[in-house]
Amino acid sequence: MARIAVVAGDGIGPEVVAQARKVLDAVLPGIEATEYDLGAARWHRTGEALPDSVLDELAGHDAILLGAVGDPTVPPGVLERGLLLKLRFAFDQYVNLRPSRLWPGVGGPLAAVKPGEVDLVVVREGTEGLYAGAGGALHRDTPAEVATEESLNTRHGVERVIRDAFARARRRERRKVTLVHKTNVLTHAGSLWSRAFAAVAAEHPDVTTEYQHIDAAAMFLVTNPSRYDVVVTDNLFGDILTDIAAAVTGGIGLAASGCINPEGRYPSMFEPVHGSAPDIAGKGVADPVAAVLSAALLLDQLGHADAAARVTAAVGAELAARTPGAPLRTEEVGDRLAGYAVS
Amino acid sequence: MARIAVVAGDGIGPEVVAQARKVLDAVLPGIEATEYDLGAARWHRTGEALPDSVLDELAGHDAILLGAVGDPTVPPGVLERGLLLKLRFAFDQYVNLRPSRLWPGVGGPLAAVKPGEVDLVVVREGTEGLYAGAGGALHRDTPAEVATEESLNTRHGVERVIRDAFARARRRERRKVTLVHKTNVLTHAGSLWSRAFAAVAAEHPDVTTEYQHIDAAAMFLVTNPSRYDVVVTDNLFGDILTDIAAAVTGGIGLAASGCINPEGRYPSMFEPVHGSAPDIAGKGVADPVAAVLSAALLLDQLGHADAAARVTAAVGAELAARTPGAPLRTEEVGDRLAGYAVS
Ligand SMILES: CC(C)[C@H](C(=O)O)[C@@H](O)C(=O)O
Numbered sequence: 192m193a194r195i196a197v198v199a200g201d202g203i204g205p206e207v208v209a210q211a212r213k214v215l216d217a218v219l220p221g222i223e224a225t226e227y228d229l230g231a232a233r234w235h236r237t238g239e240a241l242p243d244s245v246l247d248e249l250a251g252h253d254a255i256l257l258g259a260v261g262d263p264t265v266p267p268g269v270l271e272r273g274l275l276l277k278l279r280f281a282f283d284q285y286v287n288l289r290p291s292r293l294w295p296g297v298g299g300p301l302a303a304v305k306p307g308e309v310d311l312v313v314v315r316e317g318t319e320g321l322y323a324g325a326g327g328a329l330h331r332d333t334p335a336e337v338a339t340e341e342s343l344n345t346r347h348g349v350e351r352v353i354r355d356a357f358a359r360a361r362r363r364e365r366r367k368v369t370l371v372h373k374t375n376v377l378t379h380a381g382s383l384w385s386r387a388f389a390a391v392a393a394e395h396p397d398v399t400t401e402y403q404h405i406d407a408a409a410m411f412l413v414t415n416p417s418r419y420d421v422v423v424t425d426n427l428f429g430d431i432l433t434d435i436a437a438a439v440t441g442g443i444g445l446a447a448s449g450c451i452n453p454e455g456r457y458p459s460m461f462e463p464v465h466g467s468a469p470d471i472a473g474k475g476v477a478d479p480v481a482a483v484l485s486a487a488l489l490l491d492q493l494g495h496a497d498a499a500a501r502v503t504a505a506v507g508a509e510l511a512a513r514t515p516g517a518p519l520r521t522e523e524v525g526d527r528l529a530g531y532a533v534s
Numbered sequence: 535m536a537r538i539a540v541v542a543g544d545g546i547g548p549e550v551v552a553q554a555r556k557v558l559d560a561v562l563p564g565i566e567a568t569e570y571d572l573g574a575a576r577w578h579r580t581g582e583a584l585p586d587s588v589l590d591e592l593a594g595h596d597a598i599l600l601g602a603v604g605d606p607t608v609p610p611g612v613l614e615r616g617l618l619l620k621l622r623f624a625f626d627q628y629v630n631l632r633p634s635r636l637w638p639g640v641g642g643p644l645a646a647v648k649p650g651e652v653d654l655v656v657v658r659e660g661t662e663g664l665y666a667g668a669g670g671a672l673h674r675d676t677p678a679e680v681a682t683e684e685s686l687n688t689r690h691g692v693e694r695v696i697r698d699a700f701a702r703a704r705r706r707e708r709r710k711v712t713l714v715h716k717t718n719v720l721t722h723a724g725s726l727w728s729r730a731f732a733a734v735a736a737e738h739p740d741v742t743t744e745y746q747h748i749d750a751a752a753m754f755l756v757t758n759p760s761r762y763d764v765v766v767t768d769n770l771f772g773d774i775l776t777d778i779a780a781a782v783t784g785g786i787g788l789a790a791s792g793c794i795n796p797e798g799r800y801p802s803m804f805e806p807v808h809g810s811a812p813d814i815a816g817k818g819v820a821d822p823v824a825a826v827l828s829a830a831l832l833l834d835q836l837g838h839a840d841a842a843a844r845v846t847a848a849v850g851a852e853l854a855a856r857t858p859g860a861p862l863r864t865e866e867v868g869d870r871l872a873g874y875a876v877s
């Protein structure tokens with residue numbers, strides 16, 4: 192039976208994760224879950240974001256379910272670099288998977304796009320690029336200050352994530368992969384991405400391909416999101432595109448994500464894209480749908496495709512039954528989702 | 535009298551620039567304009583994108599009006615690095631100014647946003663960041679290939695563009711500046727931008743300020759674009775945000791931009807954000823509004839605020855009178871705009 196590590200985290204994290212666990216227990220009884228106390232609260236208490244001993248323990252699990260970490264009282268970068276990115280890099284989670292669907296019942300912001308018309312997945316590279324942490328500063332706090340950030344890209348890292356994107360496209364109906372980069376300005380990294388993409392595409396003649404610059408893709412995600420099927424892109428571009436995709440499909444409250452080590456050598460991690468939302472924390476009004484959809488991605492990754500499909504269908508039923516704008520109670524949504532998932 | 539250099543360029547460039555000149559001549563008779571033949575066609579003919587001798591000649595003008603350069607037959611990066619970016623860097627055009635308005639009469643894609651509700655300007659840094667051209671590759675075309683792109687940021691370069699943004703905010707009604715960066719991941723550059731922003735903000739107590747991460751800003755531009763007044767950001771983030779802003783205000787066909795050297799030590803350059811659109815080139819159906827609005831920015835920069843306001847008002851009249859979706863003729867739009875501008 193699956194052994195999962197649960198990092199509920201800060202703010203609304205514990206509330207939404209509780210519902211995700213409720214649904215997981217309903218569709219796959221017997222999951223063994225261990226809670227880990229990480230996040231802003233622990234950092235304030237101990238000064239540590241992710242002790243190596245905890246990292247070692249986490250490594251022994253099949254997957255990690257994460258709620259949300261972060262708080263305005265923690266300086267920028269501390270939990271991001273010290274916890275979230277540390278996990279992504281330490282566990283070689285090179286596929287950052289972010290599906291977006293405009294669900295029936297959900298009113299997206301775009302006048303011309305109807306529910307059901309958007310169903311895309313961004314395969315974002317998760318272990319390279321500008322997230323590598325390569326950079327520095329000189330002459331800090333003087334007029335001569337200079338600061339650098341370096342984007343590191345390897346053929347190894349780029350090719351493997353592109354392969355994952357093509358493999359996913361083959362399992363989808365439209366079988367289309369869009370590469371997004373900025374080859375006209377970032378000519379070195381852009382050339383590497385383009386050549387790796389062309390090489391992998393040549394092995395997949397049954398998959399349609401296209402290329403777009405990041406600025407154009409950001410625009411088309413707004414004017415014509417239904418044109419996308421699988422989008423593969425670098426770490427930072429993926430960060431930006433997935434928030435736009437979330438925005439056009441009804442908001443970040445519904446957006447799930449997986450940080451995946453496809454080979455299963457290390458645990459993959461699943462988390463809602465939203466943050467800890469300290470303003471509504473503890474009130475029982477956070478929407479747990481993104482956390483529950485993240486649990487569905489977890490189930491899928493662990494080989495429980497049927498259970499994953501049941502959870503996803505439950506979310507569809509829940510969203511279709513909602514009255515737009517009506518208040519919701521986190522617990523009640525979790526109860527309903529668990530019910531739908533086993534019915 | 536103003537001496538401007540005109541680079542009509544490729545594709546629809548010449549058609550739309552002709553209308554911009556028509557309008558310029560109408561509101562400010564006597565402008566001296568010299569045409570420069572640069573772009574894909576010239577590159578194919580001569581192998582040169584921007585000879586130094588032409589760069590020297592351009593330097594002798596008060597401003598440059600550019601149509602569009604580029605063509606699918608030119609490899610990525612050649613005209614971007616060799617012409618557009620070369621001009622931005624050589625002429626120290628550190629303010630890349632991109633206003634976005636949802637004009638009355640224009641249907642934006644967002645259901646909840648009504649014409650008149652969006653009026654923002656992105657002040658994009660134009661001479662640093664990932665556009666510096668610092669980067670390289672090793673072991674090309676082998677499995678060991680690595681490619682880098684470096685973002686270079688100086689206190690000098692960051693502070694001056696932030697100052698420009700605050701100066702512009704002071705001349706606007708809402709007096710608000712939003713800094714957009716990714717301080718939680720790009721900690722070195724992010725820290726430099728944040729500290730420079732805080733220092734300049736302290737000198738402008740009459741201006742409201744806020745900070746957003748690029749991913750959040752990309753999302754809010756879609757869900758709530760009217761919250762923005764002046765946005766200041768780095769070169770790449772500005773590239774992406776301005777295309778989103780164009781998308782939510784009716785498309786890139788209406789988006790104008792200026793690459794400005796505020797001190798006037800070098801000529802500033804004004805260009806529509808759209809490209810050369812080879813598919814509709816020569817048909818006389820391209821919308822010249824973006825080129826004409828770019829000409830208005832040019833007038834403003836050269837100190838002809840009244841003439842600029844007349845051109846902007848002419849565009850407002852033209853757009854308000856349009857039937858959404860109706861076909862247009864480039865020439866006729868130019869004639870109408872020139873008429874409105876002097877009436
Ligand atoms: C919190 C931050 C480090 C993270 C990222 O930039 O990857 C977040 O924005 C995300 O998209 O998961």
Ligand SMILES: CC(C)[C@H](C(=O)O)[C@@H](O)C(=O)O
Pocket residue numbers: 375376406614615618619773807
């Ligand atoms: C063509 C390209 C170099 C350019 C940029 O990235 O700046 C364009 O996208 C723009 O926004 O002006």
